[in-house]
Amino acid sequence: MTTRPGRGRPKASDGADRRTALVDAARRLFAERGFAATSVRAVAREAGVDAALVSHYFGDKQGLLVATMALPVDPAARIREVLDGGRDGLGERLVRTFTETWDPHEDVIAALLRTAMTGDPEQAPALQLARAVLVVGVREQLQGPDADGRAALVAAQVVGLAVTRYVARLPHVRDLTPGDLARVYGPAVQALVDGN
Amino acid sequence: MTTRPGRGRPKASDGADRRTALVDAARRLFAERGFAATSVRAVAREAGVDAALVSHYFGDKQGLLVATMALPVDPAARIREVLDGGRDGLGERLVRTFTETWDPHEDVIAALLRTAMTGDPEQAPALQLARAVLVVGVREQLQGPDADGRAALVAAQVVGLAVTRYVARLPHVRDLTPGDLARVYGPAVQALVDGN
DNA sequence: GCCTATATTCAACGCATGATGAATATCTCG
DNA sequence: CGAGATATTCATCATGCGTTGAATATAGGC
Structure with missing residues:
Protein backbone atom coordinates (compact mmCIF):
# COMPACT_ATOMS: atom_id res chain seq x y z
CA MET A 1 0.00 0.00 0.00
CA THR A 2 1.15 3.50 -0.64
CA THR A 3 -1.44 5.41 1.40
CA ARG A 4 -1.34 5.58 5.15
CA PRO A 5 -4.53 7.08 6.51
CA GLY A 6 -5.26 8.02 10.09
CA ARG A 7 -3.36 10.27 12.39
CA GLY A 8 -0.31 9.67 14.43
CA ARG A 9 3.24 8.83 13.70
CA PRO A 10 3.62 6.13 11.08
CA LYS A 11 5.13 2.79 11.92
CA ALA A 12 8.84 2.73 11.23
CA SER A 13 8.33 -0.03 8.70
CA ASP A 14 6.45 2.48 6.53
CA GLY A 15 9.80 3.91 5.57
CA ALA A 16 8.42 6.68 3.37
CA ASP A 17 10.16 9.97 4.10
CA ARG A 18 7.35 12.43 3.81
CA ARG A 19 9.58 15.46 4.14
CA THR A 20 11.56 14.73 1.02
CA ALA A 21 8.39 13.61 -0.70
CA LEU A 22 7.09 17.13 -0.12
CA VAL A 23 10.24 18.76 -1.43
CA ASP A 24 10.20 16.57 -4.52
CA ALA A 25 6.57 17.28 -5.25
CA ALA A 26 7.11 20.98 -4.67
CA ARG A 27 10.08 21.03 -7.01
CA ARG A 28 8.03 19.39 -9.71
CA LEU A 29 5.00 21.60 -9.31
CA PHE A 30 6.87 24.87 -8.79
CA ALA A 31 8.88 24.15 -11.91
CA GLU A 32 5.77 23.27 -13.82
CA ARG A 33 3.38 26.04 -12.82
CA GLY A 34 5.43 28.55 -10.90
CA PHE A 35 5.47 29.32 -7.22
CA ALA A 36 2.42 31.52 -6.88
CA ALA A 37 0.24 29.28 -9.01
CA THR A 38 1.04 26.22 -6.94
CA SER A 39 -0.98 25.75 -3.79
CA VAL A 40 0.35 24.14 -0.66
CA ARG A 41 -2.58 21.78 -0.82
CA ALA A 42 -1.68 20.70 -4.33
CA VAL A 43 1.86 19.93 -3.27
CA ALA A 44 0.60 17.95 -0.31
CA ARG A 45 -1.86 16.05 -2.47
CA GLU A 46 0.91 15.23 -4.94
CA ALA A 47 3.06 13.97 -2.10
CA GLY A 48 0.18 11.96 -0.64
CA VAL A 49 0.32 13.87 2.61
CA ASP A 50 -1.65 16.39 4.60
CA ALA A 51 -1.10 20.06 3.85
CA ALA A 52 -0.41 20.86 7.48
CA LEU A 53 2.85 18.96 7.20
CA VAL A 54 4.21 21.88 5.19
CA SER A 55 3.71 24.22 8.12
CA HIS A 56 5.17 21.59 10.41
CA TYR A 57 8.37 21.06 8.45
CA PHE A 58 8.98 24.32 6.64
CA GLY A 59 7.10 26.92 8.65
CA ASP A 60 5.20 28.22 5.68
CA LYS A 61 4.96 28.05 1.92
CA GLN A 62 7.98 30.22 1.37
CA GLY A 63 10.03 27.93 3.58
CA LEU A 64 9.08 25.12 1.28
CA LEU A 65 10.30 27.18 -1.64
CA VAL A 66 13.63 27.73 0.07
CA ALA A 67 13.99 24.02 0.73
CA THR A 68 13.18 23.39 -2.90
CA MET A 69 15.88 25.75 -4.04
CA ALA A 70 18.69 24.16 -2.07
CA LEU A 71 21.27 23.45 -4.74
CA PRO A 72 23.08 20.13 -4.48
CA VAL A 73 26.19 21.76 -5.91
CA ASP A 74 27.98 25.01 -5.20
CA PRO A 75 27.75 26.99 -8.41
CA ALA A 76 30.26 29.64 -7.44
CA ALA A 77 32.98 27.07 -6.85
CA ARG A 78 32.46 25.54 -10.29
CA ILE A 79 32.55 28.89 -11.99
CA ARG A 80 35.78 29.87 -10.32
CA GLU A 81 37.23 26.53 -11.25
CA VAL A 82 36.48 27.15 -14.89
CA LEU A 83 37.83 30.67 -14.80
CA ASP A 84 41.11 29.54 -13.31
CA GLY A 85 41.97 27.91 -16.62
CA GLY A 86 42.52 31.27 -18.26
CA ARG A 87 41.22 32.82 -21.45
CA ASP A 88 42.16 30.06 -23.84
CA GLY A 89 39.30 27.69 -24.47
CA LEU A 90 37.23 29.46 -21.81
CA GLY A 91 34.12 29.26 -23.98
CA GLU A 92 34.23 25.53 -24.38
CA ARG A 93 35.06 24.94 -20.73
CA LEU A 94 32.18 27.16 -19.60
CA VAL A 95 29.66 25.34 -21.76
CA ARG A 96 30.93 21.87 -20.91
CA THR A 97 31.23 22.46 -17.17
CA PHE A 98 27.87 24.14 -16.82
CA THR A 99 25.93 21.53 -18.71
CA GLU A 100 27.76 18.70 -16.99
CA THR A 101 27.09 20.01 -13.51
CA TRP A 102 23.54 21.12 -14.26
CA ASP A 103 22.27 18.14 -16.20
CA PRO A 104 21.93 15.88 -13.16
CA HIS A 105 19.82 18.55 -11.43
CA GLU A 106 17.86 19.92 -14.31
CA ASP A 107 14.60 20.09 -12.39
CA VAL A 108 16.20 22.26 -9.72
CA ILE A 109 17.79 24.46 -12.34
CA ALA A 110 14.51 24.81 -14.17
CA ASP A 120 10.31 38.81 -6.36
CA PRO A 121 13.83 39.65 -7.51
CA GLU A 122 15.39 39.21 -4.07
CA GLN A 123 13.63 35.93 -3.58
CA ALA A 124 16.34 34.15 -5.54
CA PRO A 125 19.61 35.09 -3.87
CA ALA A 126 21.25 32.04 -5.41
CA LEU A 127 20.80 33.60 -8.83
CA GLN A 128 22.03 36.98 -7.73
CA LEU A 129 25.13 35.30 -6.43
CA ALA A 130 25.71 33.20 -9.51
CA ARG A 131 25.24 36.24 -11.68
CA ALA A 132 27.69 38.30 -9.70
CA VAL A 133 30.30 35.56 -9.71
CA LEU A 134 29.86 34.73 -13.39
CA VAL A 135 29.77 38.22 -14.78
CA VAL A 136 32.52 39.75 -12.69
CA GLY A 137 34.60 36.60 -12.89
CA VAL A 138 34.45 36.57 -16.65
CA ARG A 139 34.97 40.31 -16.76
CA GLU A 140 38.30 39.94 -15.00
CA GLN A 141 39.56 37.70 -17.75
CA LEU A 142 38.68 40.05 -20.57
CA GLN A 143 40.68 42.79 -22.21
CA GLY A 144 40.08 45.17 -25.03
CA PRO A 145 37.11 47.33 -25.93
CA ASP A 146 33.59 46.61 -24.65
CA ALA A 147 34.93 44.24 -22.03
CA ASP A 148 32.01 44.99 -19.69
CA THR A 164 16.34 26.64 -23.81
CA ARG A 165 17.87 23.40 -22.54
CA TYR A 166 16.13 23.06 -19.17
CA VAL A 167 13.00 25.16 -19.30
CA ALA A 168 11.85 25.46 -22.89
CA ARG A 169 13.45 22.09 -23.69
CA LEU A 170 14.09 23.19 -27.22
CA PRO A 171 14.84 20.28 -29.57
CA HIS A 172 18.54 19.85 -30.37
CA VAL A 173 19.54 22.15 -27.54
CA ARG A 174 17.86 19.68 -25.24
CA ASP A 175 19.36 16.66 -26.94
CA LEU A 176 23.03 17.46 -27.47
CA THR A 177 25.57 16.02 -25.05
CA PRO A 178 27.72 18.37 -22.99
CA GLY A 179 30.61 17.44 -25.23
CA ASP A 180 28.76 18.30 -28.40
CA LEU A 181 27.49 21.53 -26.91
CA ALA A 182 31.01 22.51 -25.92
CA ARG A 183 32.22 21.80 -29.43
CA VAL A 184 29.39 23.64 -31.20
CA TYR A 185 28.40 26.41 -28.79
CA GLY A 186 31.79 26.91 -27.18
CA PRO A 187 33.33 28.83 -30.10
CA ALA A 188 30.43 31.26 -30.09
CA VAL A 189 31.10 32.00 -26.44
CA GLN A 190 34.79 32.22 -27.14
CA ALA A 191 34.09 34.83 -29.79
CA LEU A 192 32.93 37.14 -27.01
CA VAL A 193 35.82 36.21 -24.77
CA ASP A 194 38.32 37.07 -27.48
CA GLY A 195 36.42 40.09 -28.75
CA ASN A 196 36.13 39.20 -32.42
CA MET B 1 -9.51 64.90 -10.12
CA THR B 2 -8.47 61.45 -11.19
CA THR B 3 -11.10 59.38 -9.38
CA ARG B 4 -14.63 59.08 -10.63
CA PRO B 5 -16.85 57.49 -8.00
CA GLY B 6 -20.43 56.37 -8.38
CA ARG B 7 -21.93 54.05 -10.89
CA GLY B 8 -23.05 54.63 -14.38
CA ARG B 9 -21.37 55.62 -17.55
CA PRO B 10 -18.87 58.44 -17.09
CA LYS B 11 -19.36 61.80 -18.74
CA ALA B 12 -17.60 62.02 -22.05
CA SER B 13 -15.45 64.84 -20.79
CA ASP B 14 -13.81 62.34 -18.43
CA GLY B 15 -11.97 61.06 -21.43
CA ALA B 16 -10.16 58.28 -19.56
CA ASP B 17 -10.22 55.05 -21.51
CA ARG B 18 -10.63 52.50 -18.76
CA ARG B 19 -10.20 49.55 -21.04
CA THR B 20 -6.68 50.43 -22.07
CA ALA B 21 -5.97 51.56 -18.53
CA LEU B 22 -6.75 48.00 -17.47
CA VAL B 23 -4.54 46.49 -20.14
CA ASP B 24 -1.68 48.80 -19.23
CA ALA B 25 -1.96 48.05 -15.54
CA ALA B 26 -2.21 44.33 -16.25
CA ARG B 27 0.87 44.42 -18.43
CA ARG B 28 2.82 46.13 -15.72
CA LEU B 29 1.69 43.85 -12.93
CA PHE B 30 1.84 40.60 -14.89
CA ALA B 31 5.37 41.47 -15.97
CA GLU B 32 6.30 42.38 -12.43
CA ARG B 33 4.81 39.54 -10.44
CA GLY B 34 3.64 36.99 -12.95
CA PHE B 35 0.14 36.08 -14.00
CA ALA B 36 -0.95 33.83 -11.17
CA ALA B 37 0.41 36.09 -8.47
CA THR B 38 -1.50 39.08 -9.80
CA SER B 39 -5.11 39.40 -8.74
CA VAL B 40 -7.80 40.90 -10.87
CA ARG B 41 -8.56 43.23 -8.02
CA ALA B 42 -4.97 44.44 -7.90
CA VAL B 43 -5.06 45.24 -11.60
CA ALA B 44 -8.34 47.07 -11.19
CA ARG B 45 -7.04 49.02 -8.22
CA GLU B 46 -3.93 49.98 -10.18
CA ALA B 47 -6.13 51.16 -13.03
CA GLY B 48 -8.42 53.04 -10.65
CA VAL B 49 -11.39 51.01 -11.71
CA ASP B 50 -13.76 48.38 -10.39
CA ALA B 51 -12.72 44.74 -10.76
CA ALA B 52 -15.98 43.82 -12.44
CA LEU B 53 -14.87 45.79 -15.46
CA VAL B 54 -12.45 42.99 -16.23
CA SER B 55 -15.29 40.54 -16.57
CA HIS B 56 -17.19 43.07 -18.62
CA TYR B 57 -14.43 43.74 -21.14
CA PHE B 58 -12.39 40.56 -21.20
CA GLY B 59 -14.73 37.86 -19.99
CA ASP B 60 -12.36 36.65 -17.34
CA LYS B 61 -8.84 36.97 -16.04
CA GLN B 62 -7.37 34.87 -18.80
CA GLY B 63 -9.01 37.09 -21.39
CA LEU B 64 -7.20 40.00 -19.81
CA LEU B 65 -3.97 38.06 -20.20
CA VAL B 66 -4.66 37.50 -23.86
CA ALA B 67 -5.36 41.19 -24.38
CA THR B 68 -2.13 41.96 -22.58
CA MET B 69 -0.19 39.69 -24.89
CA ALA B 70 -1.34 41.27 -28.09
CA LEU B 71 1.90 42.12 -29.83
CA PRO B 72 2.00 45.48 -31.57
CA VAL B 73 4.33 44.02 -34.19
CA ASP B 74 4.33 40.85 -36.20
CA PRO B 75 7.42 38.95 -35.11
CA ALA B 76 7.32 36.38 -37.90
CA ALA B 77 7.42 39.06 -40.58
CA ARG B 78 10.47 40.69 -39.05
CA ILE B 79 12.29 37.40 -38.76
CA ARG B 80 11.66 36.52 -42.39
CA GLU B 81 12.80 39.97 -43.39
CA VAL B 82 16.10 39.44 -41.66
CA LEU B 83 16.56 35.99 -43.10
CA ASP B 84 16.02 37.24 -46.62
CA GLY B 85 19.34 39.01 -46.42
CA GLY B 86 21.26 35.75 -46.61
CA ARG B 87 24.02 34.25 -44.51
CA ASP B 88 26.43 37.16 -44.62
CA GLY B 89 26.10 39.38 -41.60
CA LEU B 90 23.05 37.43 -40.46
CA GLY B 91 24.22 37.54 -36.86
CA GLU B 92 24.45 41.29 -36.71
CA ARG B 93 21.18 41.78 -38.54
CA LEU B 94 19.38 39.40 -36.19
CA VAL B 95 20.63 41.16 -33.09
CA ARG B 96 20.01 44.64 -34.42
CA THR B 97 16.56 43.94 -35.81
CA PHE B 98 15.33 42.08 -32.75
CA THR B 99 16.45 44.66 -30.26
CA GLU B 100 15.20 47.51 -32.40
CA THR B 101 11.73 46.06 -32.82
CA TRP B 102 11.49 44.80 -29.24
CA ASP B 103 12.84 47.78 -27.36
CA PRO B 104 9.73 49.91 -27.81
CA HIS B 105 7.62 47.09 -26.39
CA GLU B 106 9.88 45.73 -23.75
CA ASP B 107 7.16 45.35 -21.19
CA VAL B 108 5.13 43.17 -23.52
CA ILE B 109 8.19 41.12 -24.38
CA ALA B 110 9.03 40.67 -20.72
CA ASP B 120 0.70 26.47 -19.53
CA PRO B 121 2.78 25.71 -22.60
CA GLU B 122 -0.04 26.25 -25.05
CA GLN B 123 -1.02 29.47 -23.39
CA ALA B 124 1.66 31.29 -25.37
CA PRO B 125 1.08 30.39 -28.99
CA ALA B 126 2.91 33.53 -30.05
CA LEU B 127 6.09 32.07 -28.64
CA GLN B 128 5.56 28.70 -30.23
CA LEU B 129 5.15 30.45 -33.52
CA ALA B 130 8.17 32.70 -33.13
CA ARG B 131 10.23 29.71 -32.16
CA ALA B 132 9.15 27.70 -35.14
CA VAL B 133 9.79 30.55 -37.54
CA LEU B 134 13.14 31.51 -36.03
CA VAL B 135 14.61 28.05 -35.67
CA VAL B 136 13.49 26.59 -38.97
CA GLY B 137 14.12 29.85 -40.79
CA VAL B 138 17.68 30.01 -39.56
CA ARG B 139 18.12 26.31 -40.15
CA GLU B 140 17.36 26.77 -43.83
CA GLN B 141 20.25 29.17 -44.16
CA LEU B 142 22.81 26.89 -42.59
CA GLN B 143 25.08 24.32 -44.13
CA GLY B 144 27.75 22.02 -42.81
CA PRO B 145 27.85 19.74 -39.81
CA ASP B 146 25.58 20.23 -36.79
CA ALA B 147 23.34 22.57 -38.75
CA ASP B 148 20.31 21.58 -36.66
CA THR B 164 18.83 39.26 -19.80
CA ARG B 165 17.90 42.54 -21.50
CA TYR B 166 14.16 42.66 -20.81
CA VAL B 167 13.49 40.41 -17.84
CA ALA B 168 16.62 40.19 -15.73
CA ARG B 169 17.67 43.66 -16.89
CA LEU B 170 21.29 42.73 -16.53
CA PRO B 171 23.59 45.76 -16.46
CA HIS B 172 25.38 46.40 -19.75
CA VAL B 173 23.09 44.06 -21.61
CA ARG B 174 20.28 46.35 -20.58
CA ASP B 175 22.21 49.51 -21.41
CA LEU B 176 23.80 48.89 -24.80
CA THR B 177 22.14 50.37 -27.87
CA PRO B 178 20.91 48.06 -30.62
CA GLY B 179 23.84 49.23 -32.71
CA ASP B 180 26.39 48.37 -30.04
CA LEU B 181 24.74 45.05 -29.39
CA ALA B 182 24.85 44.20 -33.07
CA ARG B 183 28.52 45.08 -33.19
CA VAL B 184 29.51 43.19 -30.04
CA TYR B 185 27.07 40.29 -29.89
CA GLY B 186 26.51 39.89 -33.62
CA PRO B 187 29.83 38.16 -34.32
CA ALA B 188 29.12 35.59 -31.62
CA VAL B 189 25.86 34.76 -33.36
CA GLN B 190 27.59 34.75 -36.70
CA ALA B 191 30.07 32.20 -35.35
CA LEU B 192 27.19 29.73 -35.12
CA VAL B 193 25.83 30.72 -38.50
CA ASP B 194 29.18 30.09 -40.13
CA GLY B 195 29.99 27.03 -38.06
CA ASN B 196 33.43 28.02 -36.67
C1' DG C 1 6.89 0.42 30.99
C1' DC C 2 6.42 5.13 31.36
C1' DC C 3 7.47 9.93 29.28
C1' DT C 4 8.63 12.97 26.22
C1' DA C 5 9.59 14.11 21.56
C1' DT C 6 8.19 13.56 17.00
C1' DA C 7 5.19 12.56 13.00
C1' DT C 8 0.90 12.85 11.15
C1' DT C 9 -4.00 13.93 10.33
C1' DC C 10 -8.22 16.52 11.10
C1' DA C 11 -11.20 20.39 11.68
C1' DA C 12 -11.54 24.94 11.50
C1' DC C 13 -10.25 29.88 11.01
C1' DG C 14 -10.37 34.23 8.44
C1' DC C 15 -9.30 36.03 4.21
C1' DA C 16 -8.72 36.99 -0.67
C1' DT C 17 -9.95 35.40 -4.83
C1' DG C 18 -12.57 35.28 -9.58
C1' DA C 19 -17.01 35.71 -11.05
C1' DT C 20 -22.01 37.12 -11.43
C1' DG C 21 -26.20 39.94 -11.62
C1' DA C 22 -28.54 43.82 -10.61
C1' DA C 23 -28.50 48.83 -10.32
C1' DT C 24 -27.42 53.21 -12.22
C1' DA C 25 -25.62 56.82 -15.10
C1' DT C 26 -24.39 58.51 -19.52
C1' DC C 27 -24.18 58.17 -24.54
C1' DT C 28 -26.16 57.69 -29.27
C1' DC C 29 -29.45 57.42 -32.57
C1' DG C 30 -34.03 58.05 -34.22
C1' DC D 1 -37.37 63.65 -26.23
C1' DG D 2 -37.45 58.79 -25.83
C1' DA D 3 -35.28 54.07 -26.30
C1' DG D 4 -31.87 51.22 -26.33
C1' DA D 5 -27.02 50.38 -25.97
C1' DT D 6 -23.01 50.92 -23.30
C1' DA D 7 -20.08 51.86 -19.32
C1' DT D 8 -19.45 51.58 -14.66
C1' DT D 9 -20.04 50.40 -9.75
C1' DC D 10 -21.93 47.72 -6.01
C1' DA D 11 -23.21 43.84 -3.32
C1' DT D 12 -22.78 39.23 -3.15
C1' DC D 13 -21.50 34.30 -4.05
C1' DA D 14 -18.97 30.03 -3.59
C1' DT D 15 -14.38 28.45 -3.59
C1' DG D 16 -9.85 27.76 -2.48
C1' DC D 17 -6.21 29.62 -0.08
C1' DG D 18 -2.36 29.51 3.84
C1' DT D 19 -2.20 28.73 8.49
C1' DT D 20 -3.27 27.23 13.24
C1' DG D 21 -4.34 24.22 17.14
C1' DA D 22 -5.81 20.25 18.90
C1' DA D 23 -5.96 15.19 18.60
C1' DT D 24 -3.69 10.87 17.96
C1' DA D 25 -0.29 7.45 17.13
C1' DT D 26 4.34 5.79 17.12
C1' DA D 27 9.46 6.02 18.44
C1' DG D 28 13.15 6.22 21.56
C1' DG D 29 15.48 7.08 26.01
C1' DC D 30 15.37 6.24 30.84
Missing part, protein backbone atom coordinates in the same frame (compact mmCIF):
# COMPACT_ATOMS: atom_id res chain seq x y z
CA ALA A 111 12.75 25.73 -10.95
CA LEU A 112 15.43 28.26 -10.14
CA LEU A 113 15.21 29.90 -13.52
CA ARG A 114 11.45 30.01 -13.46
CA THR A 115 11.06 31.54 -10.05
CA ALA A 116 13.97 33.87 -10.69
CA MET A 117 12.06 35.25 -13.65
CA THR A 118 8.67 35.23 -12.05
CA GLY A 119 9.05 35.93 -8.38
CA GLY A 149 29.47 44.42 -22.39
CA ARG A 150 31.15 41.28 -23.64
CA ALA A 151 31.28 39.76 -20.16
CA ALA A 152 27.61 40.46 -19.63
CA LEU A 153 26.81 38.94 -23.00
CA VAL A 154 28.65 35.78 -22.10
CA ALA A 155 26.22 35.54 -19.21
CA ALA A 156 23.41 36.12 -21.70
CA GLN A 157 24.65 33.18 -23.73
CA VAL A 158 24.80 30.97 -20.67
CA VAL A 159 21.33 32.02 -19.61
CA GLY A 160 20.03 31.36 -23.10
CA LEU A 161 21.54 27.92 -23.06
CA ALA A 162 20.08 27.11 -19.66
CA VAL A 163 16.64 28.44 -20.49
CA ALA B 111 5.49 39.57 -19.97
CA LEU B 112 5.56 37.15 -22.88
CA LEU B 113 8.81 35.60 -21.78
CA ARG B 114 7.67 35.29 -18.21
CA THR B 115 4.37 33.63 -18.88
CA ALA B 116 5.91 31.50 -21.61
CA MET B 117 8.23 30.07 -18.99
CA THR B 118 5.72 29.83 -16.22
CA GLY B 119 2.31 29.26 -17.65
CA GLY B 149 22.14 22.12 -33.42
CA ARG B 150 23.65 25.39 -34.55
CA ALA B 151 20.29 26.78 -35.64
CA ALA B 152 18.75 25.88 -32.28
CA LEU B 153 21.68 27.48 -30.49
CA VAL B 154 21.17 30.70 -32.41
CA ALA B 155 17.71 30.70 -30.90
CA ALA B 156 19.31 30.08 -27.52
CA GLN B 157 21.46 33.16 -28.01
CA VAL B 158 18.47 35.24 -28.96
CA VAL B 159 16.50 33.99 -25.97
CA GLY B 160 19.45 34.70 -23.71
CA LEU B 161 19.67 38.23 -25.04
CA ALA B 162 15.96 38.83 -24.58
CA VAL B 163 15.84 37.36 -21.09
